[in-house]
Amino acid sequence: MKQKLRNHIEKIVPLTDEEFDTVLSHFILHTFKRGEFxxxxxxxxxxxxxxxxxxxxLIFTDRAGSEHIVSFAMEDWWESDFYAFLMKTRATMSLKCIETTTVFSLSYEDYWNLCNSMPKMEKFILHKSHMGFIGAQQRILSLLTTSAKERYEQLIAQNPSLLQRVSKTQLASYLGVSRETLSRLSC
Amino acid sequence: MKQKLRNHIEKIVPLTDEEFDTVLSHFILHTFKRGEFxxxxxxxxxxxxxxxxxxxxLIFTDRAGSEHIVSFAMEDWWESDFYAFLMKTRATMSLKCIETTTVFSLSYEDYWNLCNSMPKMEKFILHKSHMGFIGAQQRILSLLTTSAKERYEQLIAQNPSLLQRVSKTQLASYLGVSRETLSRLSC
Incomplete structure (x- = not known):
């Protein structure tokens, strides 16, 4: 567990054993069961x-009660309702387990403590924020300019394991199409 | 001009005169005419x-030659093809003036120089990156879950001056609807 987090951070910034111990002390390890929020x-x-x-x-439920999947988060991903987390407001979305999931949780206070006390971690967090931002800009582009069929093909090309791990209903909800439309796309 | 940039940065991090002079030396002031890229x-x-x-x-032109407006950038906004800028790849989008526009340009090298040499500017850039990220996540949510009518009303509520500054065709392109659909929405 610890080694995964360390390898993940060290793709961006190398850490000494002592530095990693300090970083690790800010995180809490949690396991959530399938279906838990x-x-x-x-x-x-x-x-x-x-x-x-x-x-x-990460799901958004609209006024009509329909569930929209904003993103899937798997191994090595960071996830939250970042608006609510960073602005200290209440969630507009929910985060739910599709499978039993183990996460390292980092609180708002510890996020900023790490950022303010360790220049290397500020660099890491800036990198992750950049990647989150450009990933989101790419998704906007994809939603504005590609058909559901193209989005389906992109998603599967980037994350081939998703087809085995999520239901067709969930895939359709992520792509913004009906379950019936997805069946036609995935034939 | 300079004071606007200074006020903008100082909303996040206070700077001494000397620090601001250092920051300013990294930027280049440019004016582009309406229609210029x-x-x-x-x-x-x-x-x-x-x-x-x-x-x-910021526009994306699809294979069929249709123009999609990914974002409008007005006073006090930062804009780029952030993926191409940060990853040093070629642009997938174009950035064009709707009005004659004056900008402070910050090169890739100067962006990272500022970030690495001035902790205050690293903090500012992290803040801007966070805001860009959560703004993009909100836009994804909006594209996935709201109707064109709701997106039109949100846009006008957030940026009332846009109605006077951009054509109906451009508004429609931003909202992802046809010019005819927009006419029905804006009645």
Whole structure:
């Protein structure tokens, strides 16, 4: 578990054993069962999560009660309702386990403590923030300019294991199409 | 011009006169005429831009030649093809002036120089990156879950001046609807 987090951080910034111990002391290891929520809409979002193993979905439920999947988060991903986490407001989305999932949780206070006390971790967090931002800009582009069929093909090319791990209903919800439309795309 | 940039940065981190002079020495002031491109698709993206005055559109042209507006950037906004800028690849989008626009340009090298040599500017850049990320996550949510009518109303509520500054065709392109659909929404 610890080694996964260390390898993940060290892709960006090398750490001494002592530095990693300090970093690690800011995280809490949690395992959530399939179907459990890490947080639900309207709750305070106290943590950002690094996924060690398992699979999460970030969902938005609209006024009509329909569930939209904003993102899937699997091994080596960071996930949260970042708006609510960073702005200290209540969640507009929910984060739920598709599989039993182990995460390292980092609280708002520890996020900023790490950032302010360790220049290397500030660099790491800036890198992750950049990657999150450009990933989101790519997703906007994809939603504005590609067909559901193209989005389906992109998603599967980037994450081939997802087909085995999520239901067709969930895939359709991520792509913004009906279950019936997805069946036609995936033939 | 300089004072606008200083006020903008000082909303996040206070600077001494000397620090601001150092910051300013990394930027280049440019004015582009209406219709001019700051960069075009396939070009290298050397700069990120802070808009002092005017209005830009970030556009993606699909294979069929249709133009999609990914974002509008007005006074006090930062804009670029951030993927291409940060990853040093070629642009997938173009940045074009809707009005005559004055920007402070910050090159890739100066962006990282500022970040690495001035902790206050690293903090500022991290803040901007966070805001860009959560803004993009909100836009994804909006594209996935709201109707064109709701997106139109959100956009106008957040940026009332846009209605006077951009054409109906451009508004429709940003909202991802046809010009005819927009006419029905804006009645």
């Amino acid at each position: 890490l947080f639900e809409k309207e709750e305070k979002v106290k943590y950002v999560y690094y996924v060690v193993s398992g699979l999460l979905k | 700051l960069f075009e698709k396939e070009e290298k993206v050397k700069y990120v831009y802070y808009v002092v005055s005017g209005l830009l559109k």
